[in-house]
Amino acid sequence: MKLLTFGPIALCLYVCPLRCVSLPSVAVMDGEAQRAAVSWENGTLAPVDRLRSERADSPTPGLVEGTEPGAGQKSAMFVHAQSFEDLTAETEEVAQRDAELDKSEGECTDELKVLVGEKTIEEQRNSISSETRSKEEDVSSEAWRSHRKHVFVLSEAGKPIYTRYGTEEALSSTMGVMMALVSFVEAEKNIIRSIHADGCKVVFLTKSPLVLVGVSRTCQSDKELLRELQYIYYQIVSLLTLTQLNHIFQHKQNYDLRRLLAGSEYLTDNLLHRLDRDPGLLLSAVTCLPLASSSRDVVSSSLQAAKAKNLVFSILLAGDRLVTLVRKKDQFLHHIDLHLVFNLVGSSSSFREGEGWTPICLPKFNTAGFFHAHISYLEPASELCLILVSTDREDFFNMSDCKQRFLERLSKRSAYQALKEALKCPSYSVAQVGIPELRHFLYKSKSSGLYTSPEFPAVYQSDEEQERLMGLYQDLHSCLHHPTRPLRSFYRCGETENLLAWVTSGFELYLCFSPLATKALAVSAVNKLLKWIRKEEDRLFILSPLTY
Amino acid sequence: MGENLPRVPGGAQLHSDTLHGPVRTLRVKMVILGSSGVGKSSLALRFVRDEFKNPSPTVGCAYLTRVVHLSDVTLRFEIWDTAGQEKYHSVTPLYYRGAHAALVVYDISKRETFVRAQVWLKELEKQYIPGSTVMCLVGNKGDLDQERQISVQEGQALASDRSLFFTETSVLSGDQISELLLGIAHRVYECIGGQQGGLSEWKETPLIDLHHRDTFTPFASCCKVGP
Numbered sequence: 001m002k003l004l005t006f007g008p009i010a011l012c013l014y015v016c017p018l019r020c021v022s023l024p025s026v027a028v029m030d031g032e033a034q035r036a037a038v039s040w041e042n043g044t045l046a047p048v049d050r051l052r053s054e055r056a057d058s059p060t061p062g063l064v065e066g067t068e069p070g071a072g073q074k075s076a077m078f079v080h081a082q083s084f085e086d087l088t089a090e091t092e093e094v095a096q097r098d099a100e101l102d103k104s105e106g107e108c109t110d111e112l113k114v115l116v117g118e119k120t121i122e123e124q125r126n127s128i129s130s131e132t133r134s135k136e137e138d139v140s141s142e143a144w145r146s147h148r149k150h151v152f153v154l155s156e157a158g159k160p161i162y163t164r165y166g167t168e169e170a171l172s173s174t175m176g177v178m179m180a181l182v183s184f185v186e187a188e189k190n191i192i193r194s195i196h197a198d199g200c201k202v203v204f205l206t207k208s209p210l211v212l213v214g215v216s217r218t219c220q221s222d223k224e225l226l227r228e229l230q231y232i233y234y235q236i237v238s239l240l241t242l243t244q245l246n247h248i249f250q251h252k253q254n255y256d257l258r259r260l261l262a263g264s265e266y267l268t269d270n271l272l273h274r275l276d277r278d279p280g281l282l283l284s285a286v287t288c289l290p291l292a293s294s295s296r297d298v299v300s301s302s303l304q305a306a307k308a309k310n311l312v313f314s315i316l317l318a319g320d321r322l323v324t325l326v327r328k329k330d331q332f333l334h335h336i337d338l339h340l341v342f343n344l345v346g347s348s349s350s351f352r353e354g355e356g357w358t359p360i361c362l363p364k365f366n367t368a369g370f371f372h373a374h375i376s377y378l379e380p381a382s383e384l385c386l387i388l389v390s391t392d393r394e395d396f397f398n399m400s401d402c403k404q405r406f407l408e409r410l411s412k413r414s415a416y417q418a419l420k421e422a423l424k425c426p427s428y429s430v431a432q433v434g435i436p437e438l439r440h441f442l443y444k445s446k447s448s449g450l451y452t453s454p455e456f457p458a459v460y461q462s463d464e465e466q467e468r469l470m471g472l473y474q475d476l477h478s479c480l481h482h483p484t485r486p487l488r489s490f491y492r493c494g495e496t497e498n499l500l501a502w503v504t505s506g507f508e509l510y511l512c513f514s515p516l517a518t519k520a521l522a523v524s525a526v527n528k529l530l531k532w533i534r535k536e537e538d539r540l541f542i543l544s545p546l547t548y
Numbered sequence: 549m550g551e552n553l554p555r556v557p558g559g560a561q562l563h564s565d566t567l568h569g570p571v572r573t574l575r576v577k578m579v580i581l582g583s584s585g586v587g588k589s590s591l592a593l594r595f596v597r598d599e600f601k602n603p604s605p606t607v608g609c610a611y612l613t614r615v616v617h618l619s620d621v622t623l624r625f626e627i628w629d630t631a632g633q634e635k636y637h638s639v640t641p642l643y644y645r646g647a648h649a650a651l652v653v654y655d656i657s658k659r660e661t662f663v664r665a666q667v668w669l670k671e672l673e674k675q676y677i678p679g680s681t682v683m684c685l686v687g688n689k690g691d692l693d694q695e696r697q698i699s700v701q702e703g704q705a706l707a708s709d710r711s712l713f714f715t716e717t718s719v720l721s722g723d724q725i726s727e728l729l730l731g732i733a734h735r736v737y738e739c740i741g742g743q744q745g746g747l748s749e750w751k752e753t754p755l756i757d758l759h760h761r762d763t764f765t766p767f768a769s770c771c772k773v774g775p
Contacts, residue, residue, distance in 0.1 A: 263632070360608075400611070
């Protein structure tokens with residue numbers, strides 16, 4: 001660790017030698033698991049066998065991966081369910097270095113944490129008033145400085161590409177400084193990871209040809225912040241493909257990428273908003289519309305029957321919830337790609353007026369090329385949106401025909417009516433579980449990559465309260481997935497709620513209790529909740545996903 | 549999607565499922581081009597449903613249909629509403645290739661969109677065999693007359709230089725929209741409809757009709773029983 005002094009503020013600069021970054025990744029390639037590199041090359045994402053021997057030492061037999069409530073049939077996983085560790089594997093080795101440094105300056109971090117804690121309370125108050133975001137806001141103002149989380153994207157030439165708040169033009173010198181920091185450390189054959197100062201964390205993610213910088217006053221760990229920056233990176237790639245990005249910057253180093261991203265900033269804005277609020281992005285999972293399995297099966301088989309030569313994925317959404325997903329055999333959709341699709345559909349009203357047809361890159365599938373997605377709502381005022389992903393850009397009429405065939409088949413069945421009924425109650429109340437002190441929970445089945453969660457109870461009705469609860473879950477998540485000291489379970493008492501988090505090889509569970517609940521009650525609630533989820537799993541999860 | 553239609557003045561009639569008759573239905577491919585934010589999607593929405601909404605930017609391309617009845621023929625407009633954003637330009641040729649009608653839209657209150665419209669016209673001219681496409685220049689946002697940067701004469705001059713159809717519209721108020729659509733319909737039918745292999749016939753495939761889905765259910769007959 002180096003301690004640099006920049007003006008009045010002392011910065012702790014976390015750096016790691018460049019060589020250390022490349023070495024472990026080589027080790028991954030030839031040894032242990034090809035998981036990190038899962039057939040990326042040929043564009044498929046076959047899941048690795050999850051029931052490997054290393055899992056056998058699970059402390060909770062019966063709750064191991066593949067047998068937990070909500071687990072799909074082993075042969076038929078439909079999303080490529082990666083754990084958080086797999087997801088961040090690329091940054092893992094760097095994070096390990098980071099953690100070593102962390103140990104060496106233990107007390108220092110603790111001190112900083114306290115600072116961060118104090119700061120956030122203050123910030124939350126500020127952010128509420130300034131949440132009415134305006135691009136025009138003055139970047140030298142106190143209000144701009146006090147946003148909880150800034151995100152900047154720049155090119156390697158230091159040209160601004162995106163800022164969450166304010167305008168890129170006004171920030172060109174700030175982004176110039178960011179690039180200078182990156183280059184300065186790089187010149188010494190090092191990589192800048194993060195800067196911790198004054199209750200603020202500055203996290204750097206270099207993804208050539210882009211550099212992403214997050215500035216956060218939240219308690220999130222560097223790893224969590226990096227994960228969010230990765231999402232932003234993938235969002236940009238999904239619009240342009242990495243091939244095109246590389247091509248552009250090889251051709252013209254100081255190209256202004258805003259030209260190509262013009263009109264799509266709202267996608268990044270919305271994704272950042274989702275990252276603060278959507279448990280799916282935190283858990284690396286998606287949630288389903290609760291629907292009787294008999295109805296879901298009919299919907300799935302109708303979708304399965306409407307196939308075409310170049311059709312790879314058929315996805316039926318109800319708002320932010322998955323109704324069903326049918327995929328080509330041996331092709332898997334990564335949850336990040338699925339979240340990017342959710343974000344695209346959820347952010348744009350333009351698909352309501354006609355049938356949409358758009359090139360889309362699914363970066364976790366293949367960063368090099370575009371798929372072509374047919375996006376349309378089943379009925380004009382309906383929440384049900386069908387996304388048909390094809391490999392052929394001239395396939396519009398084939399896809400349109402697939403949609404018609406699906407609708408024709410579906411509308412003959414009573415399942416369509418059941419589906420429309422289910423839309424009226426897309427969530428459920430936690431009271432159904434029957435645990436008095438339980439207020440809310442998140443349960444993720446690891447093998448299916450699906451999670452379930454009840455609606456927010458009355459105490460968490462306001463946006464601020466919901467975001468605060470999400471912040472608490474994020475905190476627990478950080479602890480469970482700590483790079484060097486991961487926890488299996490964690491119980492935390494607070495003034496406003498008590499929280500319990502538990503992770504096994506099969507699931508991840510986060511529970512929120514009223515402050516009056518006890519630890520003993522919380523522990524006994526887990527069993528009860530798991531039994532309830534097992535009982536309801538037919539309705540809450542997709543247990544038998546289909547392929548064409 | 550857009551089969552339930554508003555009125556169209558000037559001799560055109562409402563389309564309904566019963567109105568098939570002996571009149572031929574011909575398919576017309578129409579593409580709408582222009583810069584971001586000039587009102588392409590709103591124009592398409594006016595054509596199809598005579599509604600106005602402030603839409604979010606179009607992603608890729610939107611496909612809408614609208615049926616127009618002329619005195620001796622029915623035209624089924626298949627409208628490709630393209631995105632104005634630069635990143636989608638590489639796929640735009642997919643949509644204007646083989647189009648029977650091409651609308652190039654600009655915003656009368658923004659000069660750069662007019663400049664961009666000229667670029668679109670040049671690009672289209674490279675692609676087209678004269679007489680196979682009806683091209684039309686549309687100056688939109690007529691309601692912003694006080695912020696006007698392009699005079700009617702200037703738009704008209706550009707159009708007559710290239711012998712294009714020209715009009716100014718307002719998608720906000722709906723002014724000149726149905727006139728524009730009918731004008732294009734007549735022109736397309738006159739210019740291309742007569743040609744050998746100009747317009748292909750539309751065959752309604754026996755697809756679903758959500759409004760009549762009761763006829764599919766096995767219980768439909770039960771409803772007829774009783775008093």
